Amino acid sequence: MVLGISDYFPHPMLFCYLNKFWKPISDMSTKYVDICVFKRRFYLVDNTGRTVTIESDSSVQLVDNPFIPGDRKLLVESEGALLLVNIYENLMTFNVFRLDEKNKKWVKLMSLRNRVLFFVNGCSFSASASDLCVAKGNCVIFIDDAYNICTYFYNYCLDRSQPLSVSEYFEYLSLFSAPEWIGKS
Template identity: 50%
Template sequence: MKKKKENPQNTPTATSMAESDWSSLPKELLHLISQRLDVELDLIRFRSTCSTWRSSSLPIPNLTLKFPHPYQSSINNTTQFHSLSKRSFFLIKPPLQRPWLIKITQNPNGKTKLLHPLLSYQSSHPLHFPHALDFSELYVLELGNDYIIDSEQILPCDYVYPEKIVAVTCKEKGPLVIGTFISTKKSVSLKTNGDEIWCVITDMSINLVDICVFKGRPYMIDGIGRTIIVGLGLHNFNSEGALLRVDIYECLGFDYSGKDVLRINVFRFDEKECKWADLMSLGDRVLFLGNGCSFSASASDLCVSKGNCVIFIDDAFLNFNGKNMQYGNCVFDLDQGKLSPLSDCPDYFNLFWPPAEWIGECCVPK
């Protein structure tokens, strides 16, 4: 008896077998997946897949964050707040093209501004960019973010204002916001999850020089490296990488044999021992240091020839050793111990501005 031949059209192929109805995934599973997405951009992409995924996911974190003005509050017993805008650094990576590093802000109303990535305190002067960037059509990496006050909200009488603000989004709970102030004695304002009352610490026993968020927990550090970890436990928080501390020793106005007098020591925080350990090399990493947000990226992601260097942005060095660096931006090569203007290092300089030619080709005119 001959075996009846199957109709090729009815025979399942590798392609048809691989096809699945992703919208039919259990809602409980979709909700759990959304809880594991710590980067806001990833959550937005996840929710935009279909209506089922969107309805089963966590909501987008509320961007409406406010920060109290401590001195005004103490004078008239009323709490006055500044509205905060989120400032983020993104790396846009097209296939076989030079990547582009951008800086944007998003205010509580959802309005987005494109800022010059090398300048600080310019939220009221966005760059003119006659195109619309669709992040859903591009490969984008979020490198870091912080929160700032728009310059329109800073009045001449505001002789103290937040020097640096960080926020921890706690999934479905309220955010924790913390910051330092520019003044002779720096104070810290802290609002924990679920609390409606701000805790303003005006008499700090240590001179804070930086604050940051690492694995969902705020860290504060003073001038000699002493570190305070705010006791906030966040569950289901995924984060790769390490917490780094950079000590910079500079000697301005002197010149020894034409060499820049600058020394940089890098330390890595040992979470088990709760102490800082020397880090001899950054390896493939490039570290970006600014007055506000600092972050790192791999040389391979940046498409540059080497890592193990530090790039100063946000007017970090307006002048160094008598040299007028463009915008105060420079590159320190840890291998050579040499400081150079960013404009002398095209590999790194071309990451910023102006954008590469492919930007105009793949973007939609406004």
């Protein structure tokens, strides 16, 4: 199965290989802005934070219906947990929430510990700072070519919760550089 959302269709579309056609999930009352596969289920979130799952029979199950202000919502799986990143675009600040699966609600996180969350041109993933060979985790890297390749880092330490430029953490810049062998002639 494949699930897709588009600016051109009012509802998510589900593709089942056996049927070989796209089926609109029309019993959804809002436009969803991000999808994440978590524990073999499709999770969708809208701009208010309302989160649903779509089951294999195309039924829709409400996960949480909070009102979380902000301009943009993004989902990512990190260390076996589903995270919701809320972006205030004018301030370039971020809030991160973890889904409490048992109580079906989003819980605000104050720290990502050693994790680095990446949101790059419609893709998202999580990695540990040590796996990336960078000194510090606890940040969100957001790159979107809709904003002329603006890169923002947000540090979740309580003493510094603001966007940081790439030059302040130069080691992260090497994550996006071409390998040395490309520059050699």
